Amino acid sequence: MPNFPSASEPGLSAAEKGKNTETALTTIPFPKAPPEPFKALPAPSDLESAELYLNRELAWLEFNQRVLHEATDRRTPLLERIKFAAIAGSNLDEFFMKRIGGLKQQVGAGVQERTVDGRTPEEQIGACYAFIRRHQLEKQRLLKILLRKLRDQDIHILPYDKLDKAEQEKIREEYYDNIFPLVTPQSIDPAHPFPFVSNLSLNLLVTLRYPKDRETSMARVKVPISAGAPRFLRVGRKNRFVLLEEVMEQNLDMLFPGMEILHTDLFRVTRNANTEKAEEHAEDLLALIESTLQQRKFAPIVRLEVMPGMDPTLRGRLAAELGLDEEADVFIIDGMLGTRDLFELAALNLPQLKEAPHHPIIHPALQNERSIFHLIRDAGAILLQHPYESFSTSVERFLKEAAHDPKVRGIKMTLYRTSSRSPILNDLIQAAQNGKQVAVVVELKARFDEAANIRLASRLEEAGIHVTYGVVGLKTHAKIILVVRNDYNGLRRYVHLGTGNYHPETSRLYSDLGLLLYDKNIGRDATELFNYLTTGFSPSRRYQKLLVAPKMLKRGLLERIDREIAGHSEKSPGQIIFKMNALDDADIARALYRASRAGVRIDLIIRDSCRVRPGIAGLSENIRVISIVGRFLEHARLYFFRNGGEEEYFIGSADAMKRNLEHRVEVLTPVENPGIREDLRQMLDIQLNDRRSAWELKSDGSYSQRRPRNTEEAIGSQQRLIELAEKRNRDASRLRKRKPKSLGGRNLR
Numbered sequence: 001m002p003n004f005p006s007a008s009e010p011g012l013s014a015a016e017k018g019k020n021t022e023t024a025l026t027t028i029p030f031p032k033a034p035p036e037p038f039k040a041l042p043a044p045s046d047l048e049s050a051e052l053y054l055n056r057e058l059a060w061l062e063f064n065q066r067v068l069h070e071a072t073d074r075r076t077p078l079l080e081r082i083k084f085a086a087i088a089g090s091n092l093d094e095f096f097m098k099r100i101g102g103l104k105q106q107v108g109a110g111v112q113e114r115t116v117d118g119r120t121p122e123e124q125i126g127a128c129y130a131f132i133r134r135h136q137l138e139k140q141r142l143l144k145i146l147l148r149k150l151r152d153q154d155i156h157i158l159p160y161d162k163l164d165k166a167e168q169e170k171i172r173e174e175y176y177d178n179i180f181p182l183v184t185p186q187s188i189d190p191a192h193p194f195p196f197v198s199n200l201s202l203n204l205l206v207t208l209r210y211p212k213d214r215e216t217s218m219a220r221v222k223v224p225i226s227a228g229a230p231r232f233l234r235v236g237r238k239n240r241f242v243l244l245e246e247v248m249e250q251n252l253d254m255l256f257p258g259m260e261i262l263h264t265d266l267f268r269v270t271r272n273a274n275t276e277k278a279e280e281h282a283e284d285l286l287a288l289i290e291s292t293l294q295q296r297k298f299a300p301i302v303r304l305e306v307m308p309g310m311d312p313t314l315r316g317r318l319a320a321e322l323g324l325d326e327e328a329d330v331f332i333i334d335g336m337l338g339t340r341d342l343f344e345l346a347a348l349n350l351p352q353l354k355e356a357p358h359h360p361i362i363h364p365a366l367q368n369e370r371s372i373f374h375l376i377r378d379a380g381a382i383l384l385q386h387p388y389e390s391f392s393t394s395v396e397r398f399l400k401e402a403a404h405d406p407k408v409r410g411i412k413m414t415l416y417r418t419s420s421r422s423p424i425l426n427d428l429i430q431a432a433q434n435g436k437q438v439a440v441v442v443e444l445k446a447r448f449d450e451a452a453n454i455r456l457a458s459r460l461e462e463a464g465i466h467v468t469y470g471v472v473g474l475k476t477h478a479k480i481i482l483v484v485r486n487d488y489n490g491l492r493r494y495v496h497l498g499t500g501n502y503h504p505e506t507s508r509l510y511s512d513l514g515l516l517l518y519d520k521n522i523g524r525d526a527t528e529l530f531n532y533l534t535t536g537f538s539p540s541r542r543y544q545k546l547l548v549a550p551k552m553l554k555r556g557l558l559e560r561i562d563r564e565i566a567g568h569s570e571k572s573p574g575q576i577i578f579k580m581n582a583l584d585d586a587d588i589a590r591a592l593y594r595a596s597r598a599g600v601r602i603d604l605i606i607r608d609s610c611r612v613r614p615g616i617a618g619l620s621e622n623i624r625v626i627s628i629v630g631r632f633l634e635h636a637r638l639y640f641f642r643n644g645g646e647e648e649y650f651i652g653s654a655d656a657m658k659r660n661l662e663h664r665v666e667v668l669t670p671v672e673n674p675g676i677r678e679d680l681r682q683m684l685d686i687q688l689n690d691r692r693s694a695w696e697l698k699s700d701g702s703y704s705q706r707r708p709r710n711t712e713e714a715i716g717s718q719q720r721l722i723e724l725a726e727k728r729n730r731d732a733s734r735l736r737k738r739k740p741k742s743l744g745g746r747n748l749r
Contacts, residue, residue, distance in 0.1 A: 050118025059609035083346035089339030101272030231341035364732035384514035388725035391507035403431035410437035493523025549666035574600035575642035625697035692716035
């Protein structure tokens with residue numbers, strides 16, 4: 001049997017680890033945080049006990065540890081490993097901005113309420129900080145290894161003083177011409193109070209003085225990466241680079257001519273992104289969000305990152321100026337600050353150091369020039385699996401044809417996140433110009449996309465499109481398009497429902513599901529939903545098939561879990577499979593515990609945080625939880641209930657999270673087409689049996705990566721799904737040769 005390298009392989013001694021750091025990192029798990037409190041288990045019947053539930057924040061940090069682990073895995077090409085290190089850094093930045101920022105607000109407000117796992121906000125911050133410090137040490141150690149690996153491939157990150165004189169002069173000239181005009185020094189003295197420091201900015205703190213003067217002064221110099229300057233400056237024509245902050249540090253005479261530079265210190269700050277205001281009494285939601293964005297720029301700082309060489313006294317002064325606790329909120333990083341900038345290196349045009357390019361196929365049912373509405377009507381339903389199948393030739397085609405089809409009377413859709421370059425926006429504008437009724441529900445409060453959504457909402461309104469911002473107090477997270485077409489026998493409604501954002505760029509990076517549907521009842525439900533979203537009125541909305549949050553969806557899930565419990569028997573065993581990003585709703589978690597205790601088999605494919613502890617005797621031994629981390633971000637939501645053999649499948653936008661089920665407009669749609677159900681079950685089985693990219697959750701909250709036992713198992717589920725899509729494409733090509741006229745709406749498998 002081949003020896004496949006795996007992060008979960010045990011057995012190296014400390015001496016062996018010291019001999020080969022690369023082997024140590026890629027064949028044993030990262031040091032784990034101490035297991036979550038799990039001392040004396042309560043009776044399985046006591047489902048309120050805090051010990052039965054994992055903490056959401058720590059569970060998410062475990063997920064980011066799994067992401068970072070991809071950067072250690074020798075099976076992953078080198079620049080992909082660099083990319084995963086960048087993703088882990090970017091993820092952690094957002095964790096501080098959103099989660100730590102939110103917890104700090106709760107502490108500041110005196111909140112002492114405990115989560116379902118029994119922690120106060122202050123206790124959660126403490127546990128997170130302990131985990132993060134271990135995580136940072138591992139990342140710093142890993143980056144040193146990756147830099148060595150880059151050198152082996154003739155990619156060099158050089159210290160400035162290792163450049164020869166001619167190279168230093170050339171870099172100085174390039175810096176002066178193309179970056180220096182963007183640099184603005186700011187003095188720090190009694191006449192100039194400590195300057196504003198922007199979120200995620202990299203900064204030089206310069207201590208300097210006039211020659212022969214005893215008095216020292218200080219200045220802050222922002223590294224202008226946010227203004228478009230590269231973090232890695234190329235030296236010559238080869239893949240040799242020097243960090244921008246080092247170039248700036250070594251050329252401070254340009255900023256401070258005639259001054260004596262005593263020393264410079266690099267630091268980076270992270271600000272709280274939780275600045276949302278209550279909107280119930282707002283007269284203008286757009287103005288409210290714009291005000292919120294302005295306030296976010298000046299939100300409190302929640303983290304300070306510094307290098308080890310900073311003088312402790314200066315570090316304390318800096319922390320005090322920024323309003324931070326020096327002991328808790330200052331993180332000393334022995335390595336590169338702002339590792340999200342490693343995306344620049346990951347983007348190098350070196351195909352031999354990357355995964356083979358993936359080219360999404362055109363869905364077999366859409367591989368002809370007939371009207372897409374005829375194809376959908378013939379098939380009834382077409383399953384889309386992104387990024388394995390093309391977004392542009394399915395969803396974008398759906399909207400483009402709707403915009404130009406003279407029989408189409410109206411288009412309605414939700415937009416949570418998209419790109420300013422998305423063809424979808426142009427198609428919506430073209431539809432309005434062609435005289436069609438177009439209504440778009442834009443979610444202004446999509447975190448970190450607020451400014452972009454304000455701009456696109458204004459652009460759509462200027463084109464005559466009816467733009468609304470959803471229901472007051474709720475985020476609109478549903479992914480749905482409704483097209484009304486005047487067919488030969490009257491108006492018909494065609495619907496797209498999905499799990500992913502209508503974003504052409506992430507559609508190639510995220511693993512998502514979608515359905516193109518012609519179903520009278522779902523069409524009527526979609527009409528009801530848009531009437532709710534555009535008016536906010538919901539006194540007696542009746543949905544025949546869709547499960548819509550916040551009123552129906554959670555209740556529908558709980559009722560179906562209870563139905564599995566009631567119908568479970570030896571002859572007809574109950575079964576539940578959930579696939580989603582996160583599971584943190586306490587009511588859903590308790591219901592799953594009840595189902596497991598009754599004997600129902602439960603499989604959970606949860607990308608990041610999961611509150612449920614599997615494997616507790618007498619309670620959750622029938623629950624299995626896995627997490628898949630691979631080249632695509634797992635983003636699909638899929639709910640399966642065996643239902644005594646009358647199986648039910650639902651796909652949609654909602655995770656089993658309290659915020660999604662109770663504070664957002666979400667939609668799940670049933671999947672009734674037998675062939676599509678088979679496709680979904682095949683996908684679930686492939687992921688549940690993944691031994692390359694899957695990690696299993698243990699009852700103590702830690703994860704262990706599965707190991708392939710043979711060559712066949714060394715292929716991960718995402719690669720399997722790529723191969724299946726390519727097979728469908730080949731099968732469709734053969735069928736076209738035999739039946740050249742049309743494939744119709746057949747969902748080839």
